[in-house]
Amino acid sequence: MIDDTEMSNALLPVGFCDILPIDAEKEAFALHQIMEAFASYGYERVSPPLLEFEQSLLAHSGAGVAEQTFRLMDPETHYMMGLRSDITPQIARIAATRLINSPRPLRLCYAGPCVWVSGAKHHAARQILQAGIELIGVDSPQVDAEIIAITAEALGSAGICSVSFDLMMPQLAQAIIQTESFDYVQTKRLMRALDRKDVAAVQQYGGSSAGVLTTMLQAAGPADRAVEMLKGLDLSLDVQPILERLLTAVEAVKRQSPNVQLTIDPVEFRGWDYHTGLCVSVYVHGISGEVGRGGRYLSNNGEPACGLTLRPDILLQLVDYDESRVQRVFVPFGLTMNQVRFLRQEGYVIVMGLCADDDHIREARRLNCSYVYQDGHLHSVSG
Amino acid sequence: MIDDTEMSNALLPVGFCDILPIDAEKEAFALHQIMEAFASYGYERVSPPLLEFEQSLLAHSGAGVAEQTFRLMDPETHYMMGLRSDITPQIARIAATRLINSPRPLRLCYAGPCVWVSGAKHHAARQILQAGIELIGVDSPQVDAEIIAITAEALGSAGICSVSFDLMMPQLAQAIIQTESFDYVQTKRLMRALDRKDVAAVQQYGGSSAGVLTTMLQAAGPADRAVEMLKGLDLSLDVQPILERLLTAVEAVKRQSPNVQLTIDPVEFRGWDYHTGLCVSVYVHGISGEVGRGGRYLSNNGEPACGLTLRPDILLQLVDYDESRVQRVFVPFGLTMNQVRFLRQEGYVIVMGLCADDDHIREARRLNCSYVYQDGHLHSVSG
Incomplete structure (x- = not known):
């Protein structure tokens, strides 16, 4: 065919x-x-x-x-x-x-x-x-x-x-890197190292922020543990408010949604180009x-x-x-939709028969119906 | 701004x-x-x-x-x-x-x-x-x-x-025209006349079908009257089954939908290019x-x-x-969503307050809410 x-x-x-x-x-x-x-x-x-x-x-x-x-x-x-x-x-x-x-x-x-x-x-x-x-x-x-x-x-x-929510703060790592007096190449090299979660490279290229950034890399994971590690960071006055905002947001999220699974990825920034604060990825x-x-x-x-x-x-x-x-009911040819509309109101799906000489039970089964409506009653066609 | x-x-x-x-x-x-x-x-x-x-x-x-x-x-x-x-x-x-x-x-x-x-x-x-x-x-x-x-x-x-349904049978006029031995130009001229519902032109260019086509033009309108007029048509053996099918379909529609308004436009064919039977336009x-x-x-x-x-x-x-x-309820800052979720189940729309020092009633009105939820009760803010 x-x-x-x-x-x-x-x-x-x-x-x-x-x-x-x-x-x-x-x-x-x-x-x-x-x-x-x-x-x-x-x-x-x-x-x-x-x-x-x-x-x-x-x-x-x-x-x-x-x-x-x-x-x-x-x-x-x-x-x-x-x-x-x-x-x-x-x-x-x-x-x-x-x-x-x-x-x-x-x-x-x-x-x-x-x-x-x-x-x-x-x-x-x-x-x-x-x-x-x-x-x-x-x-x-x-x-x-x-x-x-x-x-x-x-x-x-x-x-x-x-469901789990992975929380990020793309500005955090960016602000830390900006405290270093890196040129373009140095900055890109460090960002690539962070993007790859490459601890060795971060330590090598991180300048005076290498320790802080390494701790942040290691803090990635379940929120409670991450928060504890991040709280201990020694950050500059420019950077500290960004971390504070992340921590306050995590607190607020835990308060509103005590039962959801939360993780934090404090160095992630990739794909969050126009974002200016807390970012979220949802996983199921x-x-x-x-x-x-x-x-x-x-x-x-x-x-x-x-x-x-x-x-x-x-x-x-x-x-x-x-x-x-969804229970489907086969309605044999001859009945009108007005006569069976009540079935719809009771939550059944109505399948109107289109041919006078149908074998009702066979036709109902063929069309995946559980019942035939006949003589004012629903007759099961299962078994 | x-x-x-x-x-x-x-x-x-x-x-x-x-x-x-x-x-x-x-x-x-x-x-x-x-x-x-x-x-x-x-x-x-x-x-x-x-x-x-x-x-x-x-x-x-x-x-x-x-x-x-x-x-x-x-x-x-x-x-x-x-x-x-x-x-x-x-x-x-x-x-x-x-x-x-x-x-x-x-x-x-x-x-x-x-x-x-x-x-x-x-x-x-x-x-x-x-x-x-x-x-x-x-x-x-x-x-x-x-x-x-x-x-x-x-x-x-x-x-x-x-709602009203306008029923058409595009093949009907086409089949009638085909019974005439018209050339391309004659056929197009007659079809244009039918399309414009131009009775004078149909009578002029309709050949031996002029009478039938004129009656069909005049039959256009409420279904009952149209059916009576169409039943009286003297059609060739090739064409009669097409009319019969239209009339049977109208009967079936009236039986299934006794309360809808039905009209018939028996000469309409424009815009129904690939259709092979009953066509319907829905108007409200x-x-x-x-x-x-x-x-x-x-x-x-x-x-x-x-x-x-x-x-x-x-x-x-x-x-x-x-x-x-939809009744909107303003929920002052400090309550969690868990504490007011039951309002959602009762069909209210919840609008969470975001600032601790809001004037609740003013804020509720500003945000188009009918109630403030406070001390475990809904307080109307209307009037």
């Missing part, structure tokens, strides 16, 4: 896929649960478009995703448009323009697909699904903690409970790579902002969606 | 927009209600990608939307990809390939954004939202009626009840232009199929979403 042309038409570009039953339903369920959780903490939904002019889409924090963004020419204006690869810069734009007069803190949430020019390390996908929150207008550890607590709760409401037991990320930054007009984006598409295999809850 | 650069960044290409609170929530609500209705009649969700190779995206029924489809080069393969302008051809592809072995009738539903190169007549939008159903594998009037009845119910569940009182459309066609591998796509984005202004249902 399926010829060669159909087979080649079934091929999709690498990184794009058809999501089939039951997975598509599962993804919609996870997304719904996550967005309900966001909404229940006062995060109001906005929905920016898939395409924008390049000039706005890739401005500010959007600059970081320019290489991952497909471009298209707008035939109306002949300006270039970008197919969004990240929704968060769009939210910053909306907060700084259309919602500039809304009361602060501005709490926004969003969900939708994005497209990448090429796939990421752990996932070949080039079409991804984002769902996230942003809190704009307040710079405090309580905000950082709120973002993390709501993310944990949103994941929990989709049935994903084994059983899935390799991040399932979400976020942090503190300055919004387009300089307002303090903190946000976090989840990837419901990656989480699919762990979503607590029980398809056996 | 907002400078010129930000203002120009706020400009979006014509036909693209930011959907802001409360509209974005409203759209998500309408979409959720519609998809729940589809699912409750056994339509299983599939989710095809935003981009596909041109070759598959624009094959079969996709050919009709080629002009409305943006193209992009895949840097991985150097093949051209299309950014989908319509999901229905993707569903036909999935039914003919990945789900070729699933039992028939195959009932599928889908929802998602599409992008058009240029806007349509009644709506400038170039990013649209589709939500629809397809039933594949059975050719019967009962299927046509089921598709329409479920669409009406889905709209009703989003609070949209004043208070909105100009179609809010949905669909009909019968042959799926990619020749299977009979019937589907209908709604446009939840157009319906927004009529969606029954009562934002006053």
Whole structure:
């Protein structure tokens, strides 16, 4: 029945896929649960478009995703448009323009697909699904903690409970390096050593900060132990406030989310280009790579902002969606939908028969139904 | 606070927009209600990608939307990809390939954004939202009626009840014209006359079919009257079965959906290029232009199929979403989310205070809250 042309038409570009039953339903369920959780903490939904002019889409924090963004020419204006690869810069734009007069803190949430020019390390996908929150207008550890607590709760409401948050403070190592009078080459060499977590190289190239940086490298891991080690550091007056802010944020997170697993990576800075404070990677037991990320930054007009984006598409295999809850009822030909609508209200899925001479029980089984509705009753067809 | 650069960044290409609170929530609500209705009649969700190779995206029924489809080069393969302008051809592809072995009738539903190169007549939008159903594998009037009845119910569940369906049978006029021995020019002239509903021109150019076609033109309108007029037509043996099928389908629709408003346009064929049977335009009182459309066609591998796509984005202004249902509670700084989570379970929206010295009542009002939670109680801040 399926010829060669159909087979080649079934091929999709690498990184794009058809999501089939039951997975598509599962993804919609996870997304719904996550967005309900966001909404229940006062995060109001906005929905920016898939395409924008390049000039706005890739401005500010959007600059970081320019290489991952497909471009298209707008035939109306002949300006270039970008197919969004990240929704968060769009939210910053909306907060700084259309919602500039809304009361602060501005709490926004969003969900939708994005497209990448090429796939990421752990996932070949080039079409991804984002769902996230942003809190704009307040710079405090309580905000950082709120973002993390709501993310944990949103994941929990989709049935994903084994979550850990890796906390980072990209400015910390950068500020320490700046206290040294290193030239460009020396600075890059040390940063590469830190990026590789290469203790020997850090000790060799770290100058007078070698000890502090080595301790920070060794502190990476569970939050309680890391905090103890970091508290003992002897830092300059310029650097100390950055550490203090990290420690206060960790305290706030522990207070809001006493049950989540927290780790700290105090020297990490890679991939956090426009961030200005606490950064977060979200991991879930059983899935390799991040399932979400976020942090503190300055919004387009300089307002303090903190946000976090989840990837419901990656989480699919762990979503607590029980398809056996859905009981399908075969309704033989001849009954009208009005006559069986009450079944829908009782939570059954109705499958209308389309042929008068069907063998009802066989037809019900063939169509994956558990019951036939006949003579005003549900008759089980299992066994 | 907002400078010129930000203002120009706020400009979006014509036909693209930011959907802001409360509209974005409203759209998500309408979409959720519609998809729940589809699912409750056994339509299983599939989710095809935003981009596909041109070759598959624009094959079969996709050919009709080629002009409305943006193209992009895949840097991985150097093949051209299309950014989908319509999901229905993707569903036909999935039914003919990945789900070729699933039992028939195959009932599928889908929802998602599409992008058009240029806007349509009644709506400038170039990013649209589709939500629809397809039933594949059975050719019967009962299927046509089921598709329409479920669409009406889905709209009703989003609070949209004043719906009318305009039924068409594009083959009918075409088959009548073919009984005349007209050349290309004569045929085009008559088709243009029918398209313009120009009775005088139809009578002039209609040959021996002029009388039948004029009656059909005059029959356009409410279904009951139209059926009576069409029943009296004297048609050739080739054409009569097409009319019979239309009349049987109308009967089936009336039986499944006794309360929906039905009209028939028996000479309409424009815009129904790949359709092979009953076609439907959906209208809603208070909105100009179609809010949905669909009909019968042959799926990619020749299977009979019937589907209908709604446009939840157009319906927004009529969606029954009562934002006053959402009661916001201001929770003063110091309480943890664990301490107020029960409010969420009771259906309240929680707005966490972020500053210790807030005037709670003023802050609650400023943030659009109806209550402050204090000393274990909700205190109204209205009045």
